[in-house]
Amino acid sequence: MTLASASRLAVAARATSYGDKRSSKKGKSGGSEGLSDTEWMQKARKLANQRAAKFRTERGAPPVAPNTWRRKRKTDANDPYGQFEAARGYDDLPPRSKRGEDEDEEEQEMTATKGDGLWRVDMAALSEEDWATQWTMTLEEFKALEKEVKANANDPQTALQAFEEAGLRRVSPDIAAGMLKMIADVAKKARTDREELAGLRRDSRVAHLLGTCVAAARRNSDALTPNKLSAAAWSLAIISGERANSAEMEVLAERAALVVSEMKPRACADLAWALASCRHASPAFFNGLDVRFATEGLKKFKVFDVSTLVWAFAHLGHGSDGLRDGLEDWFVGASSESVSDADAAAAASALAKKFTPQALVTTAWSLSVIGAEAMRSRAFKALWGEIGRLGGEVNDADAVAKEALLAESGDKIVFGPWRGKHLNQINQCVVSVDACGGCDALGLAPLAEPLRVAASNAWMAQRRPPVVSWYQRDVASILSYMGEKHEEEAVCAGYRVDLHIPKPIGIDDATHKAAARAGVAVEVDGPSHFARNDATTSLGQTRLKHRQLRSLGFAVVSVPVSEWEYLETSEEKVEYLRRGIAHAAAVCAGEGAQ
Known part of the structure; x- marks a missing residue:
């Protein structure tokens, strides 16, 4: 016998000996301490049940809903569908038989949520x-x-x-x-x-x-x-x-x-x-309002109601032809066609004085958001005149120097009754008026120079921290891939532009000089720029910003995130931006020709 064979026999002998020792400790059925597998499991289950019962006793009764929250049937045995007792004075449904319903159907019981x-x-x-x-x-x-x-x-x-x-x-x-x-x-x-x-x-x-x-x-x-x-x-x-x-x-x-x-x-x-x-677009409701204003006017509407309605129409961008017609008659106090121009202007001016200074500016700003037609209305003329009157009252040089406080934040600039926010709106109204040809073209009296200066200073003193999203970085990388030199978060005429291309490659020199003379402004518009239930409805501030940038010589390219995120390849994104830049230049050229 070889040495290896002897070694294997020794290992086998030890294993047999170990197995014999284990078998000798077991009973006839192999269970621990003389118990079979079935007996051992029964004993363990009994012990577990005893411990669970002890735990339930120590814990007490489980929490349940109060009895006043439960439905109970009346004890009338002749009425199997008897009414439930009411909880907290609540009258429940009558029986199915009295409601003319089939009694064979299973009755649905309303249940209360515990708590x-x-x-x-x-x-x-x-x-x-x-x-x-x-x-x-x-x-x-x-x-x-x-x-x-x-x-x-x-x-x-x-x-x-x-x-x-x-x-x-x-x-x-x-x-x-x-x-x-x-x-x-x-x-x-x-x-x-x-x-x-x-x-x-x-x-x-x-x-x-x-x-x-x-x-x-x-x-x-x-x-x-x-x-x-x-x-x-x-x-x-x-x-x-x-x-x-x-x-x-x-x-x-x-x-x-x-x-x-x-x-x-x-x-x-x-x-x-x-x-x-809530940024919730509702064309049906606003169309109903517009029809009502066109047919019935704004009778019995107070100044606060009118200011709120004009702002809501401007913010969501719904059609407002009826609102404009109703405003004309509301400011005059009668049908604008039955009143002379002098009487209509006097009545509108008197009504504009009932606006608070803040509501006055907000309403004028909202009309400028709605568009040029609204700015040519008698309503805008009356509001503009009242803004000029209030601004003209702050005519003392010392008072102007004291109130027009230039600070790091535009909200700290004060001029008369207005602070930074409303001064910003006045400045946007001024830019909108200039885009329509100026005060002379619209028949408006020019604002006092101190008011214009204070509004411009408040606008330029804005210090909004830049917010750069992942989508904006992605658009910037594609522009770099296209070879377009650009500046991120550029300040253009007081507006912060996401991406500014001073001289785009995709626009020829003639178009650049004639239309997009200030370059291309690429705006990466996230969900906050649109109605939350309609990605195609841009909000008033966004529309006004794009319009004013175009009036200042920028070709504006809007890149909605809802469209950009569906572009998968770099080629698709490049083509999207090229088409957008070409279209923006064409739109800018068309507006310049007009």
Whole structure:
């Protein structure tokens, strides 16, 4: 026997010996300590159950929803579909047999979510009549509750708590809109910060109130009146701002488009402001407003309402022919065709004096955003004249030197009743007037020189930090690949331009001298430059910026992110920019020829 064979036999012997020792410690069935596998598992399971029972005893009863939140059937054995008892004074649906429905169908029970007591209802399967039986809060109760909340609530959470204690599930859509309005009013009065508003937006109680209004609007139900519909949208805009749910706002806007003729003037202004502040385009609603203004005018509309409406139309860029016609008659106080020019100018000038200095400038700026036709209107002429009058009153040299404070920030420049923001708007109005041929071409009186200087200084003193996105860097790299020399975040006439090409290769010298004499301004426009529900609707500030840059000799190329991100290869991006530069130069040349 070889040495290797002897070694293998020794290892085998040790293994056999080890196996024999293990077998000797086991019972007949091989289980531990004489137990079979089945007996051992039963013992372990019994021990685990004992420990679990002890844990449950120490923990106590599991938490459950209060009994007042549960539905209980009446004990009438003859009525298998008896009514449920109402929680918190809530009247439930009548039996199916009394509603004329088949009793064989399984009845759908509405259940409460533990912790908030709000019903999650399948609205599609609920008729208007059955839904109305749930609205047990009377108008008198709501008015008393409203009075209490206005007197005692200093923050939105206090108001919500009062509404919850009164019974949120008992409210009709109109009352739900009224509650939302009070919550928004309290939040606005308390100057609630954005973080707290974000929490308020996600609160299930606010969601319940808003859901009630949206459900009524989706049904085209008369339970939500036109004015309360506007209040719900306004409250949503105050609480959520641009973060408001687009689907909810769309439902409210679609319903508003059908009942716009029934809204009060303030309700029209509030809903228009809500849509514009949320960047939510609604052509149907604004078209309805435009038709109303063209046919009925702006009778009974106050100065605040008119200023808000003009800004909303300008911000979202919807058609405003009817608004312009209505403004003409509103400023005159009658049909502009039945009044002499002298009387019409005097009436318009008197009405312009009722605007606050800030609303005066905002309305004039909005008309300049709408376009040249609006700037040729009697309304713009009256507003421009009043701005000039107020600016002319600050005529003392010492007062001008004291109030026109040049600082690092434009917001610190003050001239008369206006600060940096409104002085910037005045400067943009001046540039728009110059682009239309100047004051003489529009029949306007020139502004006082100190006011023009203060507005120009405020505009040039802006110190906005540059924000460079990944898309802008990508466009810049493609321009470098094309051989186009460019400057990033260039300041052109007070505007910050994303990418400025002083002398583009893709434009011949003749076109460059005639049209794009200042070069090409490439604007990489992200989502904030457009309506959030329509990537083709650019906002008023963006449209005005592009228009004024073109009037100053720039060929403007807008590169929407929504289009750029679908270009996959460098060749596609190069071709996109080449076509954009050529088109921008052609547009600039066409405007220059006009």
